[in-house]
Amino acid sequence: MESSYIADRTSDGGMNRLTLNDDDKKVREWFIDQVKNYGCTVTVDKIGNIFAIRPGKNNALPPIGLGSHLDTQPAGGKYDGIVGVLSALEVLKTLHDNNVETYAPIAVIDWTNEEGARFSPAMMGSGVWAGVFTPEWAYSRTDLKGAKFGEELERIGFKGDTPVSYEANKLSAHFEVHIEQGPVLQAENKPVAVVVGVQAMSWFSVELRGREQHCGTTPMDSRADTLLTAAQMIVAINAVALATPGGLASVAVINATPQAINTLASHVQFNIDVRARDDALLALLEAEIAEKCEEIAAAAQVKIEVWDRFWTSPRTTFDETMVSMVRQSASDGGFAFREIQSGAGHDSVYTAKRVPTAMIFIRCKDGISHNPAEYSTPEDIAAGAEVLLGAVLRYDAY
Amino acid sequence: MESSYIADRTSDGGMNRLTLNDDDKKVREWFIDQVKNYGCTVTVDKIGNIFAIRPGKNNALPPIGLGSHLDTQPAGGKYDGIVGVLSALEVLKTLHDNNVETYAPIAVIDWTNEEGARFSPAMMGSGVWAGVFTPEWAYSRTDLKGAKFGEELERIGFKGDTPVSYEANKLSAHFEVHIEQGPVLQAENKPVAVVVGVQAMSWFSVELRGREQHCGTTPMDSRADTLLTAAQMIVAINAVALATPGGLASVAVINATPQAINTLASHVQFNIDVRARDDALLALLEAEIAEKCEEIAAAAQVKIEVWDRFWTSPRTTFDETMVSMVRQSASDGGFAFREIQSGAGHDSVYTAKRVPTAMIFIRCKDGISHNPAEYSTPEDIAAGAEVLLGAVLRYDAY
Ligand SMILES: NC(=O)NCCC(=O)O
Ligand SMILES: NC(=O)NCCC(=O)O
Numbered sequence: 001m002e003s004s005y006i007a008d009r010t011s012d013g014g015m016n017r018l019t020l021n022d023d024d025k026k027v028r029e030w031f032i033d034q035v036k037n038y039g040c041t042v043t044v045d046k047i048g049n050i051f052a053i054r055p056g057k058n059n060a061l062p063p064i065g066l067g068s069h070l071d072t073q074p075a076g077g078k079y080d081g082i083v084g085v086l087s088a089l090e091v092l093k094t095l096h097d098n099n100v101e102t103y104a105p106i107a108v109i110d111w112t113n114e115e116g117a118r119f120s121p122a123m124m125g126s127g128v129w130a131g132v133f134t135p136e137w138a139y140s141r142t143d144l145k146g147a148k149f150g151e152e153l154e155r156i157g158f159k160g161d162t163p164v165s166y167e168a169n170k171l172s173a174h175f176e177v178h179i180e181q182g183p184v185l186q187a188e189n190k191p192v193a194v195v196v197g198v199q200a201m202s203w204f205s206v207e208l209r210g211r212e213q214h215c216g217t218t219p220m221d222s223r224a225d226t227l228l229t230a231a232q233m234i235v236a237i238n239a240v241a242l243a244t245p246g247g248l249a250s251v252a253v254i255n256a257t258p259q260a261i262n263t264l265a266s267h268v269q270f271n272i273d274v275r276a277r278d279d280a281l282l283a284l285l286e287a288e289i290a291e292k293c294e295e296i297a298a299a300a301q302v303k304i305e306v307w308d309r310f311w312t313s314p315r316t317t318f319d320e321t322m323v324s325m326v327r328q329s330a331s332d333g334g335f336a337f338r339e340i341q342s343g344a345g346h347d348s349v350y351t352a353k354r355v356p357t358a359m360i361f362i363r364c365k366d367g368i369s370h371n372p373a374e375y376s377t378p379e380d381i382a383a384g385a386e387v388l389l390g391a392v393l394r395y396d397a398y
Numbered sequence: 399m400e401s402s403y404i405a406d407r408t409s410d411g412g413m414n415r416l417t418l419n420d421d422d423k424k425v426r427e428w429f430i431d432q433v434k435n436y437g438c439t440v441t442v443d444k445i446g447n448i449f450a451i452r453p454g455k456n457n458a459l460p461p462i463g464l465g466s467h468l469d470t471q472p473a474g475g476k477y478d479g480i481v482g483v484l485s486a487l488e489v490l491k492t493l494h495d496n497n498v499e500t501y502a503p504i505a506v507i508d509w510t511n512e513e514g515a516r517f518s519p520a521m522m523g524s525g526v527w528a529g530v531f532t533p534e535w536a537y538s539r540t541d542l543k544g545a546k547f548g549e550e551l552e553r554i555g556f557k558g559d560t561p562v563s564y565e566a567n568k569l570s571a572h573f574e575v576h577i578e579q580g581p582v583l584q585a586e587n588k589p590v591a592v593v594v595g596v597q598a599m600s601w602f603s604v605e606l607r608g609r610e611q612h613c614g615t616t617p618m619d620s621r622a623d624t625l626l627t628a629a630q631m632i633v634a635i636n637a638v639a640l641a642t643p644g645g646l647a648s649v650a651v652i653n654a655t656p657q658a659i660n661t662l663a664s665h666v667q668f669n670i671d672v673r674a675r676d677d678a679l680l681a682l683l684e685a686e687i688a689e690k691c692e693e694i695a696a697a698a699q700v701k702i703e704v705w706d707r708f709w710t711s712p713r714t715t716f717d718e719t720m721v722s723m724v725r726q727s728a729s730d731g732g733f734a735f736r737e738i739q740s741g742a743g744h745d746s747v748y749t750a751k752r753v754p755t756a757m758i759f760i761r762c763k764d765g766i767s768h769n770p771a772e773y774s775t776p777e778d779i780a781a782g783a784e785v786l787l788g789a790v791l792r793y794d795a796y
Contacts, residue, residue: 074656075610075664117658144657182615201614203659212473212769215648215671216599217580217741220640222765227649231632238626242618250613251625252654252663258472259542259651260515261601261669262742263768266473271659273613343615344660367620370661371610 014372015072019113019124020048020149025156027070031110034089038096040108044160045169046135048112048153049125051162054092056102056396062170064102064395065355066091066388067109067126067347068178073117077374079179081114083362087177087385094389102396104172111347112158119149121203121311126347128164130354135164166354173322173395174351176359177384179376181344183367191383193340194327195318195359198349200282202312204272206233206293210302212258212266227256227265229302236292237272240285246277247285248343269306275343279314316349322358322395329390330360335383344369360387412770413470417511417522418446418547423554425468429508432487436494438506442558443567444533446510446551447523449560452490454500454794460568462500462793463753464489464786465507465524465745466576471515475772477577479512481760485575485783492787500794502570509745510556517547519601519709524745526562528752533562564752571720571793572749574757575782577774579742581765589781591738592725593716593757596747598680600710602670604631604691608700610656610664625654625663627700634690635670638683644675645683646741667704673741677712714747720756720793727788728758733781742767758785 017023028050032042035052043051053063068084088108095102111129116122119141127133139150153159162169178195185193210226234251241249250273256265274289276282290307297304330337340361351357362384365375415421426448430440433450441449451461466482486506493500509527514520517539525531537548551557560567576593583591608624632649639647648671654663672687674680688705695702728735738759749755760782763773 073610073658073661075661115658116660117656120659122660180615181612183617183620199614211766212471214579214742214767214769215650216597216646216673216743217578217765217767218646219581220636220646222581225636225648227652228632228636231629231649234626234629235633238618238623248614248616248618250623250660250662251629252613252661253657253659254625254652254654256650256652258515260471260513260768261518261651262514262520262648262671263471263473263650264648265650266769273660275614344612345614367615368609369612369615370658371612371664 015076015078016074017070017072018074018118019071019115020152020156024071028110028158031070031085035092035108038092043162044158045162045164046160047125047128047138047164048158048160049129049164050110052108054095054106056105058103059105061104062172063105063107064392065107065109065171065174065351066392067111067174068176069111069114069347071113071115073115073370075372076370077372079364079374079376080181080369083179083376083381083384084177085110087381087388090385091389091392104396106392107171114347118143122345123347123350126350130166130350132350132353171351171355173355174348174357175388175391176346176348177388178346178359178361179364179369179374180361181364181367181369184340185361185363186365186367188338190336190338191363191380192330192335192337192387193361194323194330194337195342195361196323196339197318198316198342198345199275199277200279200313200315201275201345202282202286202309205306205308205310206270206272206304207306208268208297208302209305210266211264213264215262215264218264223264224301225264226268226302229296229300230254230268230270232296233293236296237289240288240292244281244285246281248275249273249285249289277341313345313349316352318352318358319356322356325394326358326360326387326391329394330387333386333390335387358391360384413474413476414472415468415470416472416516417469417513418550418554422469423556426508426556429468429483433490433506436490441560442556443560443562444558445523445526445536445562446556446558447527447562448508450506452493452504454503456501457503459502460570461503461505462790463505463507463569463572463749464790465509465572466574467509467512467745469511469513471513471768473770474768475770477762477772477774478579478767481577481774481779481782482575483508485779485786488783489787489790502794504790505569512745516541520743521745521748524748528564528748530748530751569749569753571753572746572755573786573789574744574746575786576744576757576759577762577767578759579762579765579767582738583759583761584763584765586736588734588736589761589778590728590733590735590785591759592721592728592735593740593759594721594737595716596714596740596743597673597675598677598711598713599673599743600680600684600707603704603706603708604668604670604702605704606666606695606700607703608664609662611662613660613662616662621662622699623662624666624700627694627698628652628666628668630694631691634694635687638686638690642683644679646673647671647683647687675739711743711747714750716750716756717754720754723792724756724758724785724789727792728785731784731788733785756789758782
């Protein structure tokens, strides 16, 4: 049957600013306009990361980075990433309005394609900058319609000249404000958190092959029903994660073919998102999931043609000095806070590979994210920006 | 992840002659060319059904229909439907080459959209002819890309002038040869079967709504994971059918949205194909499936937004006189045969509502159908055509 509900998916006030679409172009142009008000020069690198640099006393020093992202999920909210860039702009504005000259220059950064929703994997712009992916590999990534990342980047006019590299385009540190995207701060009634690290995660693509068979004439016990097998795997993957405290596993993307109501699917592709509090638990979870899926496939006469862990990110631990500056800033600001490990990936995961990095989380309503209903109060966002400013000034003094 | 395997789905020699695509246009033109060799006039009705009529002695009589279909599944074989039309052409050729003048005229029919794979439901052309669907409703049906049946029919130039109606465009009877699409004849080593009827069947469209949630931050126990719920339903639907001898249930089409690897699906649409040997068992199976799915949805905090039985076809019993003519023809021809009830739907289901109807099945390899590997031997096909000829001549004499 035709499905009619896809078109209205952001009618509820959500965002559909998928990486490199026309809205992404517009918000980038808006961002460049804004930073010009605060005496910044703008640099765009070859992967579209935008660096807005406000000079300091000593411009031979690499800038202190304050970054996050402006792209969203296909049915995303108005806070994930965006609050990080706006907090950084708020820091710029405060410095500017108060004529504060920092010792080091400050760079406010819009990292390209943090979400990984249109072009996987996530945190691509910061990943290329950190040398984890090559620009060529990133350019070759395609979306569900076959559009290439590199071509879309040129189309919106954001393939810059600056090399994408932590060596050629240096930062001295990276701070990031982000909504928590989880329920902990709300439960503990605290506006902000000091983020000490990010959990381990990996993404898989799985392809199964069974047989096209007539739904009306093939006995139930002589089928190689590929969609049924995928469904059994999805149920099993969920059960493994439910039985593993500290672990998560999710299947959110599925494609079956030939999509005819009276012909059993012969090919099914799906993705798995696996996460765990540390690398050992992630490895365990991945192994259990693989084992269960192999058992299911064998029993079903369905072949696992592809089992591809196409992206993984080990647990990240942020720099202790940077974390203590955030902690000090939150404490001196009089904010109730706690320390937390992030469940979501962030650009800071990749900057942390190259420069001292820390993050600040802001409480968000009911832990909802990747959803139009995402929400944080203006007061909590202001608290996050204030903690950021304090941490940046502390780092600049240090 | 992008899926790349869809394009090659008929590289293995299968057919992709989906209703009203360019290949369907070509085969229709070929069909019209062929029948002109046998002294036929051609009529195309408003739904694209093609009637090739060879006059008899008494042309005031409605013609005896010999019909099936030339459309295929998206990754279909070369036999399903096609063998029925070719057998009918073979009968025409035999009458023509031997200068046989029948008493009644003979109509060889290519019914439009038997498969229902591109535009659901199945058996649409014969269904409109039988008055089960209106032409307007058929025109409004859309494929997965949103193309309308009516517009595609005009595009390929096969929207004719003849009214689509068993009253305005009469037949006196309908015979159909078809491959069995099941394993019974091969197991019993018989070339043909006399079809006594068709099992009951119905098609559902189901739409579920849960919540978009972040895969990396949403605890396993606080999710409304719509794709997981759909997977649990698919597993349960299969279990219900496995536990119901005489019943079948299959899920072959699924659409999840927003299709982002790190956002739980919030909407899932899937279809169910339910069949049973009789109407009472079909009703039982449908009720059990609905009950199980309601339980699953309730436990998952996911809402069943649509549960639409958009098509159903009760068990069909063919006309006893017609069936006995087929039986007599098979027996006199010296063919080993058995009687059988069809698992698949056929145009004969709808003609049977209006005129005496019977079918002949041909053995097919391993019961495989709706698959490029579909196969019947030339000998078995010849047997089917011979039985058809004998039955038609018997009916004409009667
Ligand atoms: N913060 C965020 O939602 N990032 C997207 C990458 C992920 O799935 O964790
Ligand atoms: N014969 C055949 O495959 N018809 C399609 C309708 C059905 O699914 O039974």
